[in-house]
Amino acid sequence: MSIRRGLLALLAQEPMYGAQLRSEFESRTGGTWPLNVGQVYTTLARLERDGLVEGAGGADAEGRIAYRLTGQGRAEVQRWWAAPVDRGDTPRDERVIKLALAVTVPGVDIQRLVQTQRTATLRHLQDLTKLKRVTSDAAEQHTPDGRGPGQRNELAWLLVLDNLVYAAEAEIRWLDHVETRLARESTRAPKTPHRDTATSQTDRSPSQTDRSAKRASR
Amino acid sequence: MTTSPILLLDNVSRVHGHDETAVRALDGVTLEVHAGELVAVMGPSGSGKSTLLNLAGGLDQPTSGRVVVEGSDVGAMSLRDLAALRRRSLGFVFQDFNLIPSLTAAENVALPLELDGLRVGKALRIALDSLEAVGIAELADRYPEHMSGGQQQRVAIARALVGNRRLVLADEPTGALDSQTGEAVLRVLRARCDAGAGGLLVTHEARHAAWADRVVFLRDGVIVDTTGTPPSAESLLDSAAAV
Incomplete structure (x- = not known):
């Protein structure tokens, strides 16, 4: 995620110090993507160099400088809200890469691999669900009618959590699909002769190996 | 605190058919x-989920x-005792609510x-408590x-856990509900378990x-994996230490 755009969006609300930007960013996203102060200041320096932000007056008593958007910065934020986020840089997902390799490298117990991953993801989903319960219970308790900034942050955090819940759920559905697909493949495989070698190496169910062996001895 | 379980399946097998065709x-x-x-x-369909629930419910x-x-x-009960157990100890919640439309x-x-065998007046008073516990006391006089759907499923949960019943067996209870309502129903089920009931939930x-x-x-x-172990004195201590 571009920290640059996140900081610009926060500054569109009001001028802020570096440390303030960091804590605002984290409280609105529930600390899911922690920033370090160094990252924030490096990014601010680049934004200033590119003419998107500027110092809002001099340093205060503690030597802190608040930053604000320039006209160009404001336009950049507007563009960000208006345009869809580019999917170009799909992050490498080790789970997907691992499975793709497991399917092609001989001797891996894929069923086991899938189950181990599914259990781990479901545990993660249980943790997220607990967090959701705690957060929404808290939100309900102290906000019968409240719409203050604290409540907005809690809502933002709940929506971030929902996103993580759906992502974990999607992963489990994908794993279910992988399992079904591979099961179908392994019952079909003996009928296609050129697949025999691969089948006898990766699928170790006795009936399968038997059939492959018979085929090989013919 | 952790005494004997409300429900125990001990090395349970169920075979349909005989010999060659046995499943x-x-x-x-x-x-x-x-x-x-x-x-x-x-588990996927055909994995034994429904069989498990039917066995648990007698x-x-x-x-x-x-x-x-x-x-x-x-297994050692007479049919009459079994029927009594189902009336007194456990309740089912199904995907399609299964409420009686004329009540x-x-x-x-x-x-x-x-x-x-409870008198009607007393039974209704206990029923009201149970509806209150699932947050819909105000719907007591409504027909299904x-x-x-979400309200009907809450009624089904109230019925499953009315009086001294402490075990709810739920078969895809959110299957017919949209995701928001389904979550609300799960929240109710979760709350009833937090209040002391035991729940067995089958879902995909x-x-x-x-x-x-x-x-x-x-x-x-076959159970191939689980995300945790049943609560023991040690695990309770662990979770207390973790908090």
Whole structure:
């Protein structure tokens, strides 16, 4: 995620110090993507160099400088809200890469691999669900009618959590699909002769190996 | 605090048919549900989920192994005792709610108590408490057709846990509901378990299974994995230390 755009969006609300930007960013996203102060200041320096932000007056008593958007910065934020986020840089997902390799490298117990991953993801989903319960219970308790900034942050955090819940759920559905697909493949495989070698190496169910062996001895 | 489980499946197998055509629907399954615990069972269709639930509810008998509900071995019971157990100890929640359309919410919830010989007035008073516990006391006099799916499912949960019943067996209880309503129903089920009931939930939705304390994965009649272990004195200490 571009920290640059996140900081610009926060500054569109009001001028802020570096440390303030960091804590605002984290409280609105529930600390899911922690920033370090160094990252924030490096990014601010680049934004200033590119003419998107500027110092809002001099340093205060503690030597802190608040930053604000320039006209160009404001336009950049507007563009960000208006345009869809580019999917170009799909992050490498080790789970997907691992499975793709497991399917092609001989001797891996894929069923086991899938189950181990599914259990781990479901545990993660249980943790997220607990967090959701705690957060929404808290939100309900102290906000019968409240719409203050604290409540907005809690809502933002709940929506971030929902996103993580759906992502974990999607992963489990994908794993279910992988399992079904591979099961179908392994019952079909003996009928296609050129697949025999691969089948006898990766699928170790006795009936399968038997059939492959018979085929090989013919 | 952790005494004997409300529900115990002890090395339970269920075989349909004989010899050549025998199908092992469940094969040596051991599972406990304690008071205050919600356990979810996940697995593809044909993995034995429904068989497991039917055995737990005394609707089916195991080929081998024991099913113990509140300390009583279901297999050793007469039909009459079994019917009494189903009226007094456990309740079912199904995907399609299964409320009786000609009865109000309160009458639906009171029904198992009345069948068990309680006077109508007393049964209705207990039913109201149960509706209150699932947050819909104000719907007591409504008929099922005048309630939303989510409300009907809450009534079904109230009925499953009315009076002294402490075990709820839920078969895809959110299957007919949209995701928001389904989550609200899960929240109610979770709250009833937190209040001391035991719950066994069969679902294919990971998002809903995640409300459980433990998720058990069933495949070809065998438990292949679980996200946790049943509560023991040690694990309670551990979780206290973690907080």
